[in-house]
Amino acid sequence: MDITVVGAGYVGLVSAACFADFGHSVTCVDTDSTKVENLKIGTIPIFEPGLDDLVTRNISADRLRFTTNLKAAVKGASVIFIAVGTPSRRGDGHADLSYVYQAARDIAGTVEGYTIIVLKSTVPVGTGDEVESIIRSARPDLQFSVVSNPEFLREGAAIGDFKRPDRIVIGTEEERARDVMSEVYRPLFLNQSPIFFTERRTSELIKYASNAFLAVKITFINEIADLCELADANVQDVARGMGLDNRIGQKFLHAGPGYGGSCFPKDTAALVKTAQDYGGALRIVETAAAVNDQRxxxxxxxxxxxxxxxxxxxxxxxxxxxxxxxxxxxxxxxxxxxxxxxxxxxxxxxxxxxxxxxxxxxxxxxxxxxxxxxxxxxxxxxxxxxxxxxxxxxxxxxxxxxxxxxxxxxxxxxxxxxxxxxxxxxxxxxxxxxxxxxxxxxxxxx
CATH class of the missing domain: 3.40.50.720 (NAD(P)-binding Rossmann-like Domain)
Known part of the structure; x- marks a missing residue:
């Protein structure tokens, strides 16, 4: 299958390389010409174990290509993944969707024939609706589907996470899009990786809810650690005793200096802002983020x-x-x-x-x-x-x-x-x- 990935950042690059390794024909497009030229010769802009070998191997096999030419990249593609950045917007903490919307406009001006546009970027609930509206306004007669397919990649273990995932979440209400996405992930389906189909808005929210829950879990065990120090108890044994309960689980119960990275801080902030925009509140997530900053x-x-x-x-x-x-x-x-x-x-x-x-x-x-x-x-x-x-x-x-x-x-x-x-x-x-x-x-x- 011909796949185009828009964005050669962390998510886009890992996704493109792994899809190519499945046997798909993948073109990865990015506006940064220097990055693209480096990628063509196998020079990776980020550190991720095993990614350099994966990229080099699939370039050599002619299954993975890099370009700055979006029009050429989407020509003939059955599926286009949008994997551009969604950083925190300065001033209010909301996700900055300008790169996503620009990608949608660029795709709308170049795509031909029935195409599935997949939001791989982490986006707030309702973003898929807006992307669909952008493309529909530009190309009223175009046949296309907009699908949500959030990523769940851990830095440092991204390739393993992509190839052996806990779950693959796909948000679409269209049977035609569902069939194509099943074919995209067929190698994982054969390995019995669970593919979970749901509505697009629900899929968008799953990503944020998952990261927020893990952030809360980390913050909780860190506060228990503070209590252990005061009460002369052992937080590692407390965490082990908690984790043996299958309802709780052992992961993300390691006390430390607080969470960081590209996902948890911005995703918790964006989820809180989304709730506020809908007239709701996520007090637990708000508190976890504040406590983590202070820690x-x-x-x-x-x-x-x-x-x-x-x-x-x-x-x-x-x-x-x-x-x-x-x-x-x-x-x-x-x-x-x-x-x-x-x-x-x-x-x-x-x-x-x-x-x-x-x-x-x-x-x-x-x-x-x-x-x-x-x-x-x-x-x-x-x-x-x-x-x-x-x-x-x-x-x-x-x-x-x-x-x-x-x-x-x-x-x-x-x-x-x-x-x-x-x-x-x-x-x-x-x-x-x-x-x-x-x-x-x-x-x-x-």
């Missing part, structure tokens, strides 16, 4: 407390800057607020990240970047584990003990166990456990 600076206060109540004049090392491992994405990463709060408190801040250094340099200033954990820890009064990269899961603590000015580890991802770290002479603080301050080391941090 990031609260993690800096945890570091300050671990250092005896002040970091003025002290060097603090941060391990990990991206919002999660296996991505270079710095959007709304907790590290940004943590760094700024530590700088405001008078600390000198050293930072490192296995992949995200180039992106971080564009959003974090006033710090010194180091190539690895050990150079970052040199002469530091505390080391803070912010992002749980594999490179930080088996640190050489005797070596760190020799390098550091004071032996303090603040583990914001609960990667280690207190007994293990204290055995190496460290003061260890984590999330959702009573702070550990061995008496033999109290003088060192006071």
């Amino acid at each position: 990031k600076r609260a993690m800096a206060r945890k570091v300050i407390a671990a250092c005896g109540g002040s970091v003025k004049g002290k060097t603090i090392g941060l391990l990990g800057l991206t919002f999660k491992p296996n991505t270079d994405d710095m959007r709304d990463a907790p590290s940004i607020a943590i760094v700024q709060a530590l700088l405001d408190a008078g600390a000198t801040v050293n930072v490192t990240d296995p992949i995200g250094m180039a992106q971080a340099q564009g959003v974090i200033s006033g710090v010194t970047f180091y190539p690895d954990a050990y150079t970052c820890a040199d002469n530091a009064s505390a080391l803070v584990l912010v992002t749980e990269w594999d490179a930080y899961r088996a640190l050489d603590f005797p070596r760190l003990r020799e390098l550091m000015h004071l032996p303090i580890l603040v583990d914001l991802r609960n990667v280690y166990r207190a007994a293990e770290i204290e055995r190496h002479g460290f003061i260890y603080n984590s999330v959702g456990h009573k702070p550990s301050r061995p008496k033999s080391l109290l003088r060192a941090v006071s």
Whole structure:
């Protein structure tokens, strides 16, 4: 099947490469000529494990092509996926749909014959209606269908998520469109991946509701972690005990410094704004977003407390800057607020990240970047584990003990166990456990 994907960003590029790997003939179109020329030679603009090999392999097989020529890209296409960005609109938090609507206008002016236009971008409920209206106004006689097909891709695991999904949600009330979309996803259907057909507006809302629920779940366990610290309980055991209940589940019950990235912050804001536009309210989502924003600076206060109540004049090392491992994405990463709060408190801040250094340099200033954990820890009064990269899961603590000015580890991802770290002479603080301050080391941090 001939497929066109409009937009070579994260979602568009992953989708195009995976569709091509299924055996479809895929053309990916983008307005950024430099990006397109780089993609033609297999140079990927984002870090996503396995994506470079997938793109290169399908370019070589002539199943995947890149172009800036929309008219040529949609000619003969049976299905056109709109996968352009929908960032938060400045000022009100609503999703900025200008790129989606422009793509619809461009498609309307070039498409020929019956075509299915699929909204792969994350869009508020009712966007499909507006896209249909735009195309209908421009081409009253055109035969087409507008379908919602939201993506559920996790950065760092996007290819696996696309090829082995929990579900494929398709929103359409038209039998003809349903048949074509079933053929698009036929390889996954044969692998028994569940395809869920529903109305278009319902499909649009499923995406936002899913991300908002996960954001609330993360925020909930983070607040339980705060209670565990006060009540001398273990948040990891609390989460495990909760997760064994099948009604709750174990995923997204990992206490930490708060959520970030490209999806949860903007999608919760957009969902709240959508509810307000319809005269409703989502108080739980509003509160979760507010609590999450406050939590990031609260993690800096945890570091300050671990250092005896002040970091003025002290060097603090941060391990990990991206919002999660296996991505270079710095959007709304907790590290940004943590760094700024530590700088405001008078600390000198050293930072490192296995992949995200180039992106971080564009959003974090006033710090010194180091190539690895050990150079970052040199002469530091505390080391803070912010992002749980594999490179930080088996640190050489005797070596760190020799390098550091004071032996303090603040583990914001609960990667280690207190007994293990204290055995190496460290003061260890984590999330959702009573702070550990061995008496033999109290003088060192006071």
